[in-house]
Amino acid sequence: MAKVIFSSELQLLTGEDHAMVSATNYRDLVAELLSRYENLSEGEIMKMAVAIDGVVIPDPLLESVSSSSEVHFLYRISGG
């Protein structure tokens, strides 16, 4: 199962610092999280970037997630 690590911001909504999720892609993983945590809104999560195994993906949707993956949601970084 993939390990999803929540930022302190998301911890306010999930109440825990990580979750084990079985999903094969990002979309399914998010769907699973949304069904698990009722305070978590789709809008909240969709505006964040994701890092799967250390690679930051600015606009994720169908990215594959493996059973050993580490997934972080993070603030969308822009720049100057």
Next chain:
Amino acid sequence: MAKTHVTTSINGEATEFLCEPNETLLAVLRNELQLTGTKEGCGSGDCGACSVTMNGRLVCSCLVLGVEAEGAEIGTVEGISNKENLHVIQEKFLEHAALQCGICTPGLIVSTKALLEENPDPTEEEIRYYLAGNLCRCTGYDKIIRAVMDSAVVMRGDA
């Protein structure tokens, strides 16, 4: 306001224009004559983007009135290269990558030419002080100073 008729020479070409008495030479060059190579960065004499020569003297065209061009010889960036080739200073700016965005470049090239005509063998410090009126926000000046030093060598014929 009645416009004033001005007869002048720009880059060696006899030119006439009409301008308001309070219109700057910079505005005339850019808006009346479409010579937009001369840039406006501040309009207050602080940035040098509008540098031109007037009777051989380096001036900020934003601080000169259009009517003052009457009977004068004006030199702008458009007149630096001849029809065939770039001027050495222009070549050296490119070779040394002395520009990033390039908005300061026309002013710097006009100023550099005026400097090297006045002082063909300037020290690094003399260059830095002469060009202190030409702001560049992109480069940190390093490559500009090197381009000017190298231009001086070539123009003196040392190279």
Next chain:
Amino acid sequence: MSEAREYKYIGQRTIRPDGFDKVTGRADFGADLSLPGMIWGKILRSPHAHARINKIDTSKAEAHPDVMAVVTHQDFPAVTAGGFAVGEGQVDFKDLSKNVLADDKVLYHGHPIAAIAAKTEAAAEAALSLIDVDFEVLKPVLDIAEAMKPDAPLLHADLFTQGLAEQPEKASNIASRMELKKGDIEAGFAAAEVIVERDFSTPTVHQGYIEPHATTVRYEADGQSMVWCSTQGHFDVRAIISTLLSMDLSKLKVIASEIGGGFGAKTTVYLEPVALMLSKKSGRPVKMAMTREEVFRASGPGSATRSRVKIGARKDGTITAMKAELNYAAGAFKGSPMAPGCMTAFTPYDVENMYVEGYDVVVNKPKAAAYRAPGAPQAEFAAEMVINELADELGIDPIEFRLQNAAKEGTQTIYGPKLKVVGLVECLEAAKNSPQYKQALAENQGRGLASGFWFNIGGQSSVVINMKPDGTGTIIEGSPDIGGSRASMQMMAAEELGIDISRLTPVVADTEHIAYSATTGGSRTTFATGMAVIEAAQDVVRQLKERAAAVWNVTAEQVEWEDGVATNVASGEKLSATEICQSAEKTGGQVSGRANINARGAGPSFAVHLCDVEVDKETGKTDVVRYTAIQDAGKAIHPSYVEGQYQGGAAQGIGWALNEEYIYSEDGVMENAGFLDYRIPLSSDLPMIETVIVEVPNSFHPFGVRGVGETGIIPPLAAVATAVSDAIGVHMGDLPCSPPKVLKAIQDAS
């Protein structure tokens, strides 16, 4: 990643393709386009830093014969709250629409209230005085700490702090709070033997591009409207205007002019929607350009900060805990770069226990815009200052101290993922070996060193390469070129195609001629658009091989491509790119390559800067006497322009550290809104800036590119302030280290 690959073009110092136009004055920048029948727009700006607008009376202005259109906020369609991500991150359209033209309140001195279009610039300017505005003047709040107080004057009655455990009931100037944690901060400090804790502040600064914001537009009621402007991202300008003016994307063509510097502040809009509305009302093309004073008072600036940093270490030099509170001034509307500040502050360190808390605070200043590595210079300044002081207390060389705790591959960041391969250690080693580090200091001199980290980003880029019948090609991209990126696109395409750079012309196309490309920012262009160029070039090569294969009646697999020439493996026959293109009409038509990507795997770039200063103890004036900027480029495509980014970043950071600041009167009026008084570094202020390009390749880019534009502005703040502190023996935690402040510090100490 083909590390062993020998490059033919990459790494050369070629002449940039847009160079000729730039040195001859032919390049057209934002203010350089005029159209037939064009009129001029000017903006009426708030004389107050904080006031309610009771009424705007434009009737006198409208009646004036010179005036051809007047617009206020009321002319724009209502924008609902919310926004969406456009390249640079989150844009709140409601806020943006109120920043472009104030609604019921003005929130900073210079806030636009109305705009007038007239036949000449002077006439438009003169007519502004005909607009009557009835204000109820309110007390402004400028300082972050003041704005955070519960009884502070409120900018927005509907702003409630986000990111708190409990939903607040009372509105406040604190827009949001962020918290990042790693390990156990209390245990970390308990394990420390030496702890340093300090307060810091950095002023409001401006990006200071030499080209003021400018635009020329033409509204077409039935056809397609045109916006020409100086921007880092014309596709995002299109998106913003289409929302603010409620127009279909297809009704808008945005052309990016040459851009005279942006540094982050040309990622948003100020004039463009207003100009378009003036054009709509007047039926004429409209040009608008800010004066330098307007640029200072109402565009940019970079956020002011107040922060507190505490770091603890064991005597052997192991850092055990790092803690920061970072408060950022967002200006009139929420959205300072507080979050990236929190994420970057401690990232150069591999430390078990960290805690960072950040606040985004609104104040009566212009809305902060991105400024080169937005948020990071302020945060890392505070962190690096404490690191230097701690190294000093421990009696450990600051480079050794950093090496001992340096972030590297596998380091768990505080903001999420573990780092991939990064080049911080290599930069530190290069600093140790630099001639400057070995040079002894003279009297009144001081030395400072600091590291910097910036993420870099990827994102969407689109590229088309069209081959011409003579075998030359045009590279069409959608990324405005601020610092010479067309040169690197040309080189990457040449490398991949195997044809000379002189045969390739890179062009930044308008929004109609290439698909969406994200804004130039986040140091993304050479990385992401470069990846698209490489992919498009590969697409061209694939097609050229197919054409050759067809001619030879073999399969494409039997054709090899090298140095721009196809070889029939079986027969040894050859066909050059030029020959294939010359007969393209016989083999299926012309050849175009294409790539539309959303690049990921951007590689962080670390930097280490070394600064030596000399302080005149009579006047407090500081001169930078030696400077070395070291940074990991991954791979330098065009080394001169990479060095240029390092030098330019260093110069901006030096200005930030030594001189630059917005000086405000008590009623919130900026008192130094010009280059004479807001002093950016002049050529006479700086020495040569030595550079070292470290190359630790980013495995996600075919050539190893990381992106270099932003990191260079981060280390100078602490490197310079540490050097000044070192020279005068007094800790300088409040920027800038301007002569009066340094002199006072010297006098207070003696």
